[in-house]
Amino acid sequence: MSDDALPPDQISGAAHPRDTQVLIGQTEAEAAFLDAWTTGKLHHAWLLTGPRGVGKATLAWRIARFLLATPDADAGGMFATPTPTTLEIPADHPVSRRIASGGEGALKSVIRTVNPDTKRMRKQIVVDDIRALNGFFQLSAADGGRRVVIVDNADEMNVNAANALLKMLEEPPERATLLLISHQPSGLLPTIRSRCRTLRLGTLSPDQMAAALSASDVAVEGDPAALAELSVGSVGGALRLSLMGGLQIYAELVALLSSMPRLDRARAIKLAEAAAQRGAEEKLTLLFSLIDLMLARLARTGATGAAPETEAAPNEAQALTRLAPTPQQGRVWANLAQEVSDRAQHGLAVNLDPAALVLDTLHRIAEHAPR
Known part of the structure; x- marks a missing residue:
């Protein structure tokens, strides 16, 4: 099938x-x-x-x-x-x-x-x-x-x-x-x-997640700790991330985040075009869910004063700490997360050009990065 x-x-x-x-x-x-x-x-x-x-x-x-x-x-x-x-x-x-x-x-x-x-x-x-x-x-x-x-x-x-x-x-x-x-x-x-x-039903602990992934009969690719972190205790989410290259997508988002407030435009266009290819609808949805998650982690870093203990991508903690240094900036990211989510849902519902929607979202994030 x-x-x-x-x-x-x-x-x-x-x-x-x-x-x-x-x-x-x-x-x-x-x-x-x-x-x-x-x-x-x-x-x-x-x-x-x-x-x-x-x-x-x-x-x-x-x-x-x-x-x-x-x-x-x-x-x-x-x-x-x-x-x-x-x-x-x-x-x-x-x-x-x-x-x-x-x-x-x-x-x-x-x-x-x-x-x-x-x-x-x-x-x-x-x-x-x-x-x-x-x-x-x-x-x-x-x-x-x-x-x-x-x-x-x-x-x-x-x-x-x-x-x-x-x-x-x-x-x-x-x-x-x-x-x-x-x-x-x-x-x-x-x-x-x-x-x-x-x-x-509740989310799974890291040990339960490891056991569930092992029992899934799926050749899971990627760091189990990173999969558990990004899936927030959902084995189904971890499987989607693994099977659809979610860890690589998130790592690319963090790399773009690290370049802000100046957006690496060439890198952003490459990511947007990959998500906009015909037949890539699921990856486009995954990309926006990972953007939501990244913004939530930024907001939480600002609110708590510390990046998450588990990095889901290389150099993530450094990028989160630099771009969310205060509770005030954390609130900025929290508000932007809601705005971005609403805009993405509307854009997908009315079939806006996917590449343009992704690029617009990344530019909005860069505009809110502290200078």
């Missing part, structure tokens, strides 16, 4: 969350769900929240395998089902095999779909994607078993899709469990949030 054909819930070059058997660093969230199961308090809808890339989708697929592979607790007696102590379901279990092959009829994944008119991936989950669940529930109800729906991610639903899902949450199908993945739950309808039980 080419990168263009990848589903929106998969990182290019990495395994799909469906195929990720190991989840590291989220024992509290797993224990909370398992407790609800064992105490007979299983809610019909769960909202999995937390920063992007910390394992929400992996947990959703683990829960789905568990729900579809684990028999209901018996009423008691000598043949009572043992109480499960883990969500782990072996990879060779029939349910695991069917899910891995996409042949599990009791499971439905809702993601953004291709627009049949334009043949391009939609930017939102639309109402038809949610309404398709009605047919799924009707067909899968015949055997009386559990049914599971994963919405990845719920933040991408448009208004009509959100309202259609809300109706399902208000009148949930029998023996159905809906798992909603959300990076920014504050953007969801309050009525959707109120009808779900929330599982909050």
Whole structure:
């Protein structure tokens, strides 16, 4: 499958969350769900929240395998089902095999779909994607078993899709469990949030990050400490950085920062043109996210009077300290970070020339550098 054909819930070059058997660093969230199961308090809808890339989708697929592979607790007696102590379901279990092959009829994944008119991936989950669940529930109800729906991610639903899902949450199908993945739950309808039980996933520690990257089966390139620093405890973010050359991009940004207040124009043009190439949309998005991060690190350096302990690029601490020497300058960078983020989002939304957008952003940063 080419990168263009990848589903929106998969990182290019990495395994799909469906195929990720190991989840590291989220024992509290797993224990909370398992407790609800064992105490007979299983809610019909769960909202999995937390920063992007910390394992929400992996947990959703683990829960789905568990729900579809684990028999209901018996009423008691000598043949009572043992109480499960883990969500782990072996990879060779029939349910695991069917899910891995996409042949599990009791499971439905809702993601953004291709627009049949334009043949391009939609930017939102639309109402038809949610309404398709009605047919799924009707067909899968015949055997009386559990049914599971994963919405990845719920933040991408448009208004009509959100309202259609809300109706399902208000009148949930029998023996159905809906798992909603959300990076920014504050953007969801309050009525959707109120009808779900929330599982909050946290960022990973450096040791957990190292273990997760090792278990990812991806040949990770770059300094693990730098990847952990730039990804802010998100293994998904670290994988994206590694697979898309994020460390090199950030090092180039820091080199440009070191030249300020005079901007190395030739170097800036080269970076802008690389990010503006056809097919480089993901790298362009990554570039702006790294610019946001660099500005945030500048603001924090000014506020605290010290650069971050871990350098994410050569000579970063020296550049941050020189350009953010005071709390006042730290506030300048904090304000600029919001402005740059808003301008970039608007520019990308209205399809401004990417190279010009990058160059304009770099010039704005240089203009705010102390002289």
